[in-house]
Amino acid sequence: MIRIANGQGFWGDSPDAPLDQVRRGPIDYLTLDYLAEVTMSILQKQRSRDPEAGYARDFVDVIDRVLPDLLAKNIRLIANAGGLNPEACRRAVLAVAARQGLDVSVATVSGDDITNRLDEFLNRGVEFRNMDTGEPLSVIRNQVRSASVYFGAFPIAEALAGGAQIVITGRCADAALVLGPMIHEFGWRPDEWNKLAAGIVAGHAIECGAQGSGGNCQDDWQTIPALEDIGYPIVEAEPDGGFVITKHQGTGGRVSVASVTEQLVYEIGDPRAYLTPDCSADFTSFTLTQDGPDRVRCAGVHGGAATPSYKVSISYAAGYRAIGSVAYAWPDAYAKAEAGARILAARIERLGLELDAVHSELLGANACHGIAAAQPSPELAAQLPEVVMRFGVRSKNRAAVERFTKEIAPLVLSGPPSVTGLGAGRPKVEEVMAYWPALIPKHLVAPVVSVPQLVSQ
Amino acid sequence: MKIRLLDIAHSRSGDKGNTSNIGLIARRPEFYSTLVKHVTPERVKEHFAGVCLGKVERFELPNLSALNFLLYDSLDGGGTLSLRADPQGKTMGTALLRMEIEVEDTQ
Numbered sequence: 001m002i003r004i005a006n007g008q009g010f011w012g013d014s015p016d017a018p019l020d021q022v023r024r025g026p027i028d029y030l031t032l033d034y035l036a037e038v039t040m041s042i043l044q045k046q047r048s049r050d051p052e053a054g055y056a057r058d059f060v061d062v063i064d065r066v067l068p069d070l071l072a073k074n075i076r077l078i079a080n081a082g083g084l085n086p087e088a089c090r091r092a093v094l095a096v097a098a099r100q101g102l103d104v105s106v107a108t109v110s111g112d113d114i115t116n117r118l119d120e121f122l123n124r125g126v127e128f129r130n131m132d133t134g135e136p137l138s139v140i141r142n143q144v145r146s147a148s149v150y151f152g153a154f155p156i157a158e159a160l161a162g163g164a165q166i167v168i169t170g171r172c173a174d175a176a177l178v179l180g181p182m183i184h185e186f187g188w189r190p191d192e193w194n195k196l197a198a199g200i201v202a203g204h205a206i207e208c209g210a211q212g213s214g215g216n217c218q219d220d221w222q223t224i225p226a227l228e229d230i231g232y233p234i235v236e237a238e239p240d241g242g243f244v245i246t247k248h249q250g251t252g253g254r255v256s257v258a259s260v261t262e263q264l265v266y267e268i269g270d271p272r273a274y275l276t277p278d279c280s281a282d283f284t285s286f287t288l289t290q291d292g293p294d295r296v297r298c299a300g301v302h303g304g305a306a307t308p309s310y311k312v313s314i315s316y317a318a319g320y321r322a323i324g325s326v327a328y329a330w331p332d333a334y335a336k337a338e339a340g341a342r343i344l345a346a347r348i349e350r351l352g353l354e355l356d357a358v359h360s361e362l363l364g365a366n367a368c369h370g371i372a373a374a375q376p377s378p379e380l381a382a383q384l385p386e387v388v389m390r391f392g393v394r395s396k397n398r399a400a401v402e403r404f405t406k407e408i409a410p411l412v413l414s415g416p417p418s419v420t421g422l423g424a425g426r427p428k429v430e431e432v433m434a435y436w437p438a439l440i441p442k443h444l445v446a447p448v449v450s451v452p453q454l455v456s457q
Numbered sequence: 458m459k460i461r462l463l464d465i466a467h468s469r470s471g472d473k474g475n476t477s478n479i480g481l482i483a484r485r486p487e488f489y490s491t492l493v494k495h496v497t498p499e500r501v502k503e504h505f506a507g508v509c510l511g512k513v514e515r516f517e518l519p520n521l522s523a524l525n526f527l528l529y530d531s532l533d534g535g536g537t538l539s540l541r542a543d544p545q546g547k548t549m550g551t552a553l554l555r556m557e558i559e560v561e562d563t564q
Contacts (some may be wrong), residue, residue: 037474037536037558038536038537042535043556047497069552077528113496130476130485132474132476132529182539194464216469217548218467218469218551219467219482219484230528233478258467258482258484261521261523262467262468262469262480262482263469263521264480264521265480265482265518265521265525266470266471266478266480266524267471267472267473267478268470268480268525268529269473269478269525269527270516271516271518271525272516283518283521284517284518284519284521285520286520287520288520288521296501296557318537321538323540357533357534357540358540359540360535360540361542363542366547367541367542368542368543368551369483369548369551369552369555370507370508370552371505371507371508372504372505372508372552372553372555373552373555389506389544392540393540394538394540432537432538433472433537434534434535434537434538435535435537437474439471
């Protein structure tokens with residue numbers, strides 16, 4: 001049995017979680033997930049300004065804190081922190097190790113960044129049709145900022161077999177970070193679909209960090225203990241594909257069939273065919289059982305063959321947006337906020353700004369649940385102590401969005417009374433990136449695994 | 458008898474591009490068939506009228522006493538484009554729990 005822990009569910013997650021995972025109980029592998037759909041375009045922006053940027057910088061701080069424990073306990077670490085620049089990320093990690101006087105083997109998995117190869121593939125007939133809309137990439141070709149292939153777990157296993165203590169990847173399937181060590185430790189072959197699928201299910205259960213161990217859990221959430229000290233999830237994996245989800249003893253949170261199930265149904269699409277680069281996993285095939293306190297056992301996962309394509313995540317510039325807000329206080333907070341939104345919409349209309357989208361919401365009344373929340377009753381609306389009016393616009397024309405940002409503040413003196421601007425000043429104009437999911441035949445791209453040998457070896 | 462889904466189910470939601478993904482889980486295995494019977498794609502589409510502009514697909518996971526819903530064209534363009542306070546539909550799961558269904562007293 002090997003223990004594989006998650007210490008980071010997204011870029012911006014707790015900086016202490018990785019340290020807790022290596023210090024508060026036994027683990028063999030620590031996995032850190034930094035990349036979301038939106039992350040690659042941010043990294044691209046950073047790399048365009050600085051060729052040594054384009055990876056998750058927070059990861060280097062994490063390494064600075066966990067490296068002595070990793071080496072002392074021989075815990076191996078796998079992170080997709082490389083983003084669009086795994087080599088620069090490795091250099092930064094090695095600089096930290098050198099400063100600490102430690103010698104560590106850091107591998108990279110790259111080859112996923114095909115931003116500069118798109119035309120080559122387009123010329124060879126790959127259309128990169130949008131998986132949601134069916135449109136060919138040519139529609140937005142000139143706006144593309146980054147394109148990354150989702151690789152699987154085998155390159156990670158290869159890096160581990162090469163002796164790497166730390167494996168830094170670019171884009172790969174999130175669950176591959178967890179499946180990689182299983183393939184390496186148990187010698188699973190590329191056609192052992194059931195075992196590979198079990199690794200994917202295990203990876204999916206822990207890849208979002210504490211969301212797999214009682215965080216953001218609706219089932220009896222008020223009874224979940226010590227969320228301020230929540231333990232991140234850990235997989236105890238067995239060679240036959242069986243596994244247990246658990247967390248370190250003495251930490252907060254909860255690992256129950258309910259909390260694990262919430263994570264397993266999170267963002268999975270068709271549960272019978274959860275497609276990954278290494279296999280297809282059937283989320284309707286297995287059983288979950290409580291196997292002691294904070295232990296959930298999963299058995300019987302079925303899988304199928306992988307498809308002949310890799311998924312490609314392409315980000316492209318899609319214009320600009322700005323969002324501002326003001327707060328209205330009792331009495332009639334709701335009616336005032338509604339009036340504020342109406343006035344703002346009318347002013348924008350009169351200015352004749354070229355906008356692609358205009359949207360207002362009343363926070364504190366119905367912003368989150370929208371129409372499903374229905375309008376508050378007149379009695380409730382009249383009693384609300386305050387309502388935040390949030391107003392946003394989007395346009396391909398930056399000047400139009402700039403002009404909009406000057407309209408919110410005046411509302412404080414020229415609109416309904418008892419209002420505060422929340423001290424935020426004018427809203428900022430942001431460039432917005434959109435996301436274009438596509439496919440590429442596997443034979444056209446290959447992961448590049450680099451495992452340098454230690455100087456001392 | 459009229460009940461709210463909140464009484465018999467919990468949920469978690471997220472996004473894939475402009476598609477909202479809502480997992481709906483029965484609080485007890487014996488409530489699962491009630492979810493299957495009443496929480497149809499049509500009901501969900503109607504519940505999210507004005508929010509879900511595309512089709513609704515439903516998948517059954519009897520092993521987890523859960524249903525998984527895909528609500529297409531529901532996130533104002535998706536996580537990075539959206540002007541909403543909840544651009545990734547993280548709270549749409551609880552919005553679904555507001556749904557009321559009519560059940561036999563024996564259910």
